[in-house]
Amino acid sequence: MNSLEARNLKLSAGQLSLDVPHLRFKQGKSCCVVGRSGSGKSLLAAALSGLPVPGMAMTGDVCLNGSPADGPLWKDHVFVLPQEPALALNPTMPVGKQLAEVFRWRSDHACSCRSPGAISAEIGLDQDDLKKIPGQLSGGMQQRIMIAMALVARASFVIADEPTKGLDDGNKKRIIDLFGRFRTSGRGLIVITHDLEVASALADDIIVLGDGHIAEQGLASQVLTNPRSEATRELICNAPQNWPTAPATPQKPHCPVVRLEDVTFGYRRTTPILSEATIEIDGGEIVGLLGPSGSGKSTFGDLCLALQKPQSGIVQWFGSNLNSALIRKRRTKFQKLFQNPVTSFPPNLVLRDVFDKLTPQSADANIKDELMSRLGLTDDLLLRRPDQVSGGELQRLAIIRVLLAQPSFLVCDEPSSRLDMSVQRLAIDVIAEYSSQYSSAVLLISHNETVLRKRANRVFEISHEGRLSLKSYD
Amino acid sequence: MSHVSEARRPWKLGIVLTLLFVMTATFGPLLYAVDPNAQNLLSVLSPPGAQYPLGTDQLGRDVLARLLHGARYSAGIAIAVVVFSIALGCILAGIAQWSGGMISTSLVMFSDAVYALPGLLVTLLLADVLGGGAMVIVFLLWIVAWPEYFRLSYSVGQQIVKSDHVLASRLAGASGGRIFRLQVLPVILPYLLSLGAISVGRIVLAIATLGFLGVGIAPPQAEWGMMINDLRVYWQISPIQLAAPVIAIVWVVLALLILSQSMPTTKPGLN
Numbered sequence A: 001m002n003s004l005e006a007r008n009l010k011l012s013a014g015q016l017s018l019d020v021p022h023l024r025f026k027q028g029k030s031c032c033v034v035g036r037s038g039s040g041k042s043l044l045a046a047a048l049s050g051l052p053v054p055g056m057a058m059t060g061d062v063c064l065n066g067s068p069a070d071g072p073l074w075k076d077h078v079f080v081l082p083q084e085p086a087l088a089l090n091p092t093m094p095v096g097k098q099l100a101e102v103f104r105w106r107s108d109h110a111c112s113c114r115s116p117g118a119i120s121a122e123i124g125l126d127q128d129d130l131k132k133i134p135g136q137l138s139g140g141m142q143q144r145i146m147i148a149m150a151l152v153a154r155a156s157f158v159i160a161d162e163p164t165k166g167l168d169d170g171n172k173k174r175i176i177d178l179f180g181r182f183r184t185s186g187r188g189l190i191v192i193t194h195d196l197e198v199a200s201a202l203a204d205d206i207i208v209l210g211d212g213h214i215a216e217q218g219l220a221s222q223v224l225t226n227p228r229s230e231a232t233r234e235l236i237c238n239a240p241q242n243w244p245t246a247p248a249t250p251q252k253p254h255c256p257v258v259r260l261e262d263v264t265f266g267y268r269r270t271t272p273i274l275s276e277a278t279i280e281i282d283g284g285e286i287v288g289l290l291g292p293s294g295s296g297k298s299t300f301g302d303l304c305l306a307l308q309k310p311q312s313g314i315v316q317w318f319g320s321n322l323n324s325a326l327i328r329k330r331r332t333k334f335q336k337l338f339q340n341p342v343t344s345f346p347p348n349l350v351l352r353d354v355f356d357k358l359t360p361q362s363a364d365a366n367i368k369d370e371l372m373s374r375l376g377l378t379d380d381l382l383l384r385r386p387d388q389v390s391g392g393e394l395q396r397l398a399i400i401r402v403l404l405a406q407p408s409f410l411v412c413d414e415p416s417s418r419l420d421m422s423v424q425r426l427a428i429d430v431i432a433e434y435s436s437q438y439s440s441a442v443l444l445i446s447h448n449e450t451v452l453r454k455r456a457n458r459v460f461e462i463s464h465e466g467r468l469s470l471k472s473y474d
Numbered sequence B: 001m002s003h004v005s006e007a008r009r010p011w012k013l014g015i016v017l018t019l020l021f022v023m024t025a026t027f028g029p030l031l032y033a034v035d036p037n038a039q040n041l042l043s044v045l046s047p048p049g050a051q052y053p054l055g056t057d058q059l060g061r062d063v064l065a066r067l068l069h070g071a072r073y074s075a076g077i078a079i080a081v082v083v084f085s086i087a088l089g090c091i092l093a094g095i096a097q098w099s100g101g102m103i104s105t106s107l108v109m110f111s112d113a114v115y116a117l118p119g120l121l122v123t124l125l126l127a128d129v130l131g132g133g134a135m136v137i138v139f140l141l142w143i144v145a146w147p148e149y150f151r152l153s154y155s156v157g158q159q160i161v162k163s164d165h166v167l168a169s170r171l172a173g174a175s176g177g178r179i180f181r182l183q184v185l186p187v188i189l190p191y192l193l194s195l196g197a198i199s200v201g202r203i204v205l206a207i208a209t210l211g212f213l214g215v216g217i218a219p220p221q222a223e224w225g226m227m228i229n230d231l232r233v234y235w236q237i238s239p240i241q242l243a244a245p246v247i248a249i250v251w252v253v254l255a256l257l258i259l260s261q262s263m264p265t266t267k268p269g270l271n
Helices: A041-049 A094-104 A116-122 A139-152 A169-184 A196-202 A218-227 A230-238 A297-304 A324-333 A349-357 A366-374 A379-383 A391-404 A422-438 A447-453 B004-008 B012-029 B061-100 B101-116 B117-132 B134-161 B164-171 B176-212 B225-234 B239-261
Strands: A003-011 A014-025 A032-033 A056-064 A078-081 A155-160 A190-193 A205-210 A213-219 A254-267 A276-281 A286-290 A314-317 A334-337 A409-413 A439-447 A458-462 A467-469
Touching: A003 A190, A014 A032, A014 A190, A014 A213, A014 A366, A032 A041, A032 A169, A032 A196, A032 A334, A041 A056, A041 A078, A041 A155, A041 A190, A078 A139, A094 A116, A094 A139, A116 A139, A139 A169, A169 A190, A169 A196, A190 A196, A196 A218, A196 B239, A205 A230, A213 A218, A213 A230, A213 A422, A230 A422, A254 A297, A254 A366, A276 A297, A276 A439, A276 A467, A286 A297, A286 A447, A297 A409, A297 A439, A314 A391, A314 A439, A324 A334, A324 B164, A334 A391, A334 B164, A349 A379, A349 A391, A366 A391, A366 B176, A379 B134, A391 A422, A409 A422, A422 A439, A422 A447, A422 B225, A447 A458, B012 B061, B012 B239, B061 B176, B061 B225, B061 B239, B117 B134, B117 B176, B134 B176, B164 B176, B176 B239
Parallel strands: A032 A190, A032 A205, A078 A155, A155 A190, A286 A439, A286 A458, A334 A409, A409 A439
Antiparallel strands: A003 A014, A003 A056, A205 A213, A254 A276, A254 A314, A458 A467
């Protein structure tokens, strides 16, 4: 039975640091490392696998079976599932071939499945999928290919860094099921996540990291039900299922900001991704939109924002049909908060330039300062470029940027689904507050049903056939 | 992009090389006031010495004087062509990206059609019709050179125009011109300048070809491409005279290339 040990590890990279006096991982057990973003989870993964991140400094030992490892462990003993499977796979090579390479160079002789075909059936992909290049597969499928590689590879430990990042509930469940196989095949599993649902489904043991040290560790059932440290309590209280329900909004006069009637849209004429959708969104109302990935949730948002033209049907803003003059006049009042904050800021500009030159200047100069302090941001952040601030900070800045336009209608396209729950909660709460204060309408797109149930007044669902239906919760 | 590579960019070297060239082309002929076309058949192909610092060519003309006078023509015309082409290509690509639809398609098709023509032949034909002269040559090389820059700015610009951050700025009400100036141009300009720097050398040779065929800048006007062509048969006897214009072309291309590579694509932020 192999074991992986960290002794007196001191890790640091940039502003992050992590101090690990002693940790021990056993084969056949699964262990989840949880913590807020910036708590050093990925540093730990980098140290254990011997794949240092740029600018990382490390002292201390990583031991295999009690003796310090000679050479990096990723070669023979640890398989790493990196954060973004899309970046880990070769974009120009069919995934089946990439899988075959693992068979050829790194196969585990104890593995019972002998061909890429057999393993792909196991992970739920067919032969045609294996002929595709990564760009033609969904995020969930790419992650499953990576898991297949880990299943056949010779390694006693598998380290997965945020394996369910950006995946919808269905895909998340599949990944969790597949991870069970690592345990049955006798490997040790180390999962880094900020999602407590994943942790409670997978983990035997849980390690909670908080601000550069180990805040708590123990059996999963104990840590999650009976937390002893502040960091754990904070994580648990920020998990969507534990959010306090938003106070019921008082009934407001009926004044639809956006109205869609029998709207049909498809990128190809034969297969509409949205068919005959009818919806009215009132000012001051938060409408949730749910649906599996690829079901056209973002397209629905774009139709509401007049960024796409429907093939048939009517879109109205403030009760009048859309035309180019109306769009030009009201453009800045219909805003969108993007899924990924990194792509929503120009990479070449200092943030202050974005706010000074590419953001509507509101009459009240204090609004920006108020929002900045409300969201816990300082002015010196504005002197940096987007790549010099963290994802959480950037998403908060993106929220400030859209709110400065004082929109009457705001589409939030999975805001911060890639960030940790505390930022996500703060983001949604600030937007909800704004919406009730200025009676503006919000369309909240998410694949996380719990979030929508807690925050939206009404929740709609898009099915795979493109039908929009109201969900009722009783 | 890491900060190390940004700091290591030899932008000072690029500026020094470029400045030296500009100074030489501007003031060189004034300081070294020797007639570049004066022949001295008694000292044909004489090696560098006190009287002729870089020696003489096959007609006994002072190579240094010709080199200095040629700088204005060869490099001047080439740089003018590149600058005009970048401007036209960039503007048309901007129009194509912004308007989309039919306008975009027809602009792309038009540029492909021009690109498909054998540039030098077209220039040759039209130069013959329009008559030679520096201005005509600049104009003709310009109208065959711009599609390259159009294609590059179109494809690089396409990724930027489709990006979330441009959409975010459009939703925020920023004008097309402002987005172009702040978000698009700073990213594509380094690409265009690199391509431009490399093609300066090619254009110098194209000018020489035209001169050799008797259209464009006619002999005996000093001009680098023509100098190389004249001296190339005497390379064993007078290697230095031949090397001088070659090194001059390499110098200009290198100076512009280093300068274009060291253009900052991003504004510096705090660390």
